[in-house]
Every structure is written in structure tokens, then in C-alpha cells.
Amino acid sequence: MLTTSLDPQAAEARPRLLDTVDRVCEMCFGLFMALTFVGAVSAVGAPADASRTMFYTALGCNLAWGLADAVMYLVRTLTERGRRLSLVKAVRNAGDPADAIGRLREALSPALRTLVDDAQLEAMRGHIAQHADLPVRPALAPQDLLAAAGIFLLVVLATFPVALPFILFSDVPTALLVSRVLTILMLFGAGIALGRSAGFGGWMAGVVMTLVGIALTMAIIALGG
Template sequence: MLTTSIDTHAAEARPRLLDTVDRVSEMCFGLFMALTFVGAVSAVAAPADAARTMFITALGCNLAWGLVDAVMYLVRTLTERGRRLSLIKAVRSANDPSDAIACLRNALSPALRPLVEDAELEAIRSCIARTSDWPVTPTLGAQDLLAAAAIFLIVVLATFPVALPFLVVPKVSTALLVSRVLTLLMLFGAGLALGRHAGFGGWMAGLAMTVLGVVLTAAIILLGG
């Protein structure tokens, strides 16, 4: 964890897109956005073109928010790299090794500081001092653009399981049932993935995410979302 937060070369040279938490979070975000429109559909009093209008509106909304989310991911990535480069420059320009070690320790989270010895920080300081090809300014690479594109696609694709039944199922009440079942399955799958990634009960996490998703969706609709 310490190495990941400091060593930009080792952490960013490896091909990577999004981790499990990022993928699940973006999927849930797109899912909740689509649910705000589906939640407004009435199976009894829906007009004839309600399904098509709802689908187009939900898709348009998720296209917009997928773009915003992707751009903000790039902004966040660039900002984090800028902070790491600032730390590296501070370590390299320190007049005394103890000052450099203090900079590294301050960069740790409060929970990690008591667990990391000065000798470990000295090893990192020495590595930083020996490496001379650090970038001058933070930059974005092809992998970052691919990750941003993945975020955009995840948010947009989350629209379809929720809203598509209204286009392919003629009866609104049946389409509403199919949409809700698919939504619950997606929420359960998201919780299952997070639970397994975190190392605790996947099934319980899946059930908890399903309940949380239902509560959040109801709150979003009640608040006018």
C-alpha cells in the first residue's frame, strides 16, 4: 500500500484498467440513474409512448453522466499523480534524510503511520533518490483513457437491463416486473463481487447491496431524483 502510493513507475507501468470496486461502483451508479426513471413509470396509467420516452430519457441521462464520470476520473487520476510527484520532489530536495523520511511518513494514512518503521521509509527514500527519470509533470496515458472509456461504457450499459424491457415487452406491467427482477439480480451480483473482493461473505454482501439499492432508489424517487 505504501509502495503504491509513492512509486509511480512501478504502479503505473503495469497495464490496468479498473479494479473491482471501481467497476461495481460505476455499474451501481448507472443502475441507480436508470432506476429513477423506471420508478416513475405507472403500470396502470402509463401513456402509449411512455416506454419509449422513458428509455430514451434514461439512456440520454446515463450518456451524459457517463461522460461526466469518465472526465472526472481523468481529473482525479491526474491530481493524484501530481500529489505523488510533489512528494517525490520534496523527498529528493530534502536537506537531510530524516526530513525526507518525515515527508514520507506524513504521506501515509494515520492508520499506517504507527505500523511502518523508519528503516522501511529509508529504503523507499533511497529508491527515490537513486531513480532519476521521474516525469516532470503528471500525465495521462493510453491506459487512463481506456479506463475512462470503460467507466463511460459501464454507466451507459447499466441502463439497458433496467430500461430495455419496456421496449421489448408489450405489456407495461410485465415489463416493469422484468425490469425490477433484473435490477435486483444486478444489485445482488454487485454486492457479491464486492463481498468476495473484500474477503467476507459474498452472499450476505449481495443481500445487503440489494436491500441498500432498494432503499436508495426509493429515497432518490421520493426526493424528486
Template sequence: MDATGHTERENVGDREPVLDVVDRVCELCFGLFMALTFVGTVSAVGAGADAGHKMFYTALGCNLAWGLADAVMYLVRTLVSRGRRMTVAHSVRSEPDAAAGVRALRDAMASWLKPLIGDTELESIRRRVAARPDLPQRAVFVRDDLIAAASIFVLVVAATFPVALPFVLFAHVPTALLVSRVLTIVMLFGSGVALGHYAGFRGWHAGLAMAVVGVLLTMAIIALGG
């Protein structure tokens, strides 16, 4: 996918994932934390026979709502970012002064990239942008955007089940709470391992850190009334 959001390579094997490792893990953890806020307040749930079901459906309803909101905001963020890139591209293409076009490209770059790319490389990019006849007039969604939004929704909702489903499967609330906590720690540890490998850290160190941070964050959310 290029700067304007159009896919240049049609070969499926060449396509990048619609969500990278960080996006997938963070969305899963987001859903996990949302579900944990309900599990963390299990003592406030009545002792009736349907207490576990109420816990599960309340957590599921919350994550359905937040999964939808997160997916929609992803689409909004994607469209705005793509629109900004297209604005820069049109500005560069319509700019008769090559030096001004290079400056526009440099201003649009991330700060950490600016020392790494010289004006010669930017001029080459400017010429390619200026020569493109197929720049769309406005930002539009592409198929991968909708797939990514749907993936976000599914990840947030799916995180509900390991945390809240034990309260449906086990009538004994302390047992359900124990199973839920064990599954939560395992998921947090696995998420940390995935992020650690992606970032070049030691996997088990990152896993332990993520588990500790996740537990502390959940406690803070509950304490703040989340």
C-alpha cells in the first residue's frame, strides 16, 4: 500500500498483514483489561444461581461496545492519516518549485527519519510523486481497512471469553475466579512474549513484565471505578 492508500502489488504473498504484531497484541490486551474490570469486582455480584451468567454477559456486552467503538475509531484514524498523506502528495505534485516540494516532503516526515534521508533522496521521491497521473482526489477506504477494523472488533470481543467464560462453566465462584485469573496471567505473559520477540527483547522477561503491568493496571482501573 502506497502513501495514498492504494495497493501497488496484487500478489497476495507480497501483502503485509492488515494489523502488525503490536496492533494485534495491544487490541487483545485492551479487551482483556476491559473484561478484567468486571472479574475484579466479582465479590460485588450477587450469590444467586445466575451470578456467573450475569458476569459473563455483562463483560461480553461491554467488550462488544468497546470493540465496535475501537474499530470505528481505527477507521476514522486511518482515513484522516491517509487524507493527510494525499494532501501532501497533491501539494508536492502541484508545486512548480522543486525545492519547495522537497521541503514539503521533509516537513511531512517523522522526526527520526529526517536525519537519515537527504535532499537527493527526497528529490527522487518528489519526481516520482509529481509524475503520477493516478493520484485520487480524496481519501477513501480500501478493503484492508475494513478487514483490519473487523479484526480489531473480533480481538477485543474474543478477549472476553478466557476471562469471563469460567463463571459460566463453573458454578463455584471461587473456582471460576481462580481459573479466570490463571488464564488471564497466561494471556498477559503470552502477549508480553510476543511483544518482546517483536521488539528484540528477551521473551520471558517481557512476558513477566507484561503480566505484572497488566495486573497492576487492572487494579488501578478497578480502584478508579473502571
């Protein structure tokens, strides 16, 4: 989607590091990763050190995936910023105004293409043509590094509500019960947050998210995840 700012780097400078959808999705990602290990624990016949081993294995996995997810966020941000910078330069350097308008229209999402007419795109093209202060190349800002750190922390912290009961409770069935209750509560809360952000009913979205999360976790475990 095309932003109205001509500076591809300044366009994303905002006080909030990650929006609601980003935060909830990253939390759910870490939750699902931890659940794959918890789902492999049996309440009957589990070795004495199974709980502690599972906890540290789940934590190590989420540390690794949190790091990978944070790095890929930076790669994705830099790539998208470079794509927008290339578009702005191409529009500014286009010899034919019709070609520049066509490039701008292609950059719009399908939903916006029907809402924006050529006169509005021409006004944007003229503004771009007069704008000379553009970065030479795309770059990351401190805000991006903070957002990546936030992603890493969300993925890692999602491990604890699911796996920590196995450290706190020596009885495996009790730990499993507490872990599953906390998991359901987290999925329900994630669904409410997403539902409210999308304008849906919060409670219904919470129920749907819980059911989807449980089904997805079962599928991940069944596939060997």
C-alpha cells in the first residue's frame, strides 16, 4: 500500500513500536512454539526430569525462533522501504506523467485502486516531482531495532505461561492442567484483542481464536512440529 509520505524511512516513524495485530501475532507464534513441546508431555509415565528438560528445550527453541523472527522483521522492513524508495524515484524521474500515474496506481492495494481517481494520483505525482530530499538508499532506524527487540521478547515471553508450570509443579498432571488453562486464557485474550482491532465482536473472536489455536497446535504436533 502506498503511503502519502515521500520519505520511505520517515513514513514508519511512529510512537508505537508494534500495533495490536503485530503484538498478538508474535505472542501467538511463541505460544504455538511452546505448545508443541508441552503437547509431547504425557501425564503418565513421564521421566522424573521430563518437565525440566521440556521447559529448557521450549525456551531454547523460542529464543532461536524469536531471534530469527526479529532478524526477518528487519529484513522485511528494509526490503519494503527500498521498494517504496524505488517507486518514488521512478515516479519523480518518469518523463511521461501517464506512466508515473500508472506506477502509483499499481502500488495501491486492490481495494484502494477503485477509490482513488487519476486527478488525486496526479496531485501526488506533482508533489513527488517537487520533492528533492530523498535518501540515497533505504536504511534502518533505531525505532526498527526497538521493534525487532520487541518481537524477540514477545516470542520468548510467550514460553513462560505455557512451560513454567512444569518447573513450579513437581506433579506432571497438575502442571499440564495449569499449562492448558493458561494457554486457553492466552488464546482467548489474543482473540479478543484481534477482534476488537478488526471491529468484530471481542468475545466471539476470543472463542474462535481459542478453537483455531487448539486445532493448529494439534496439527503441528501431529505433523511432528
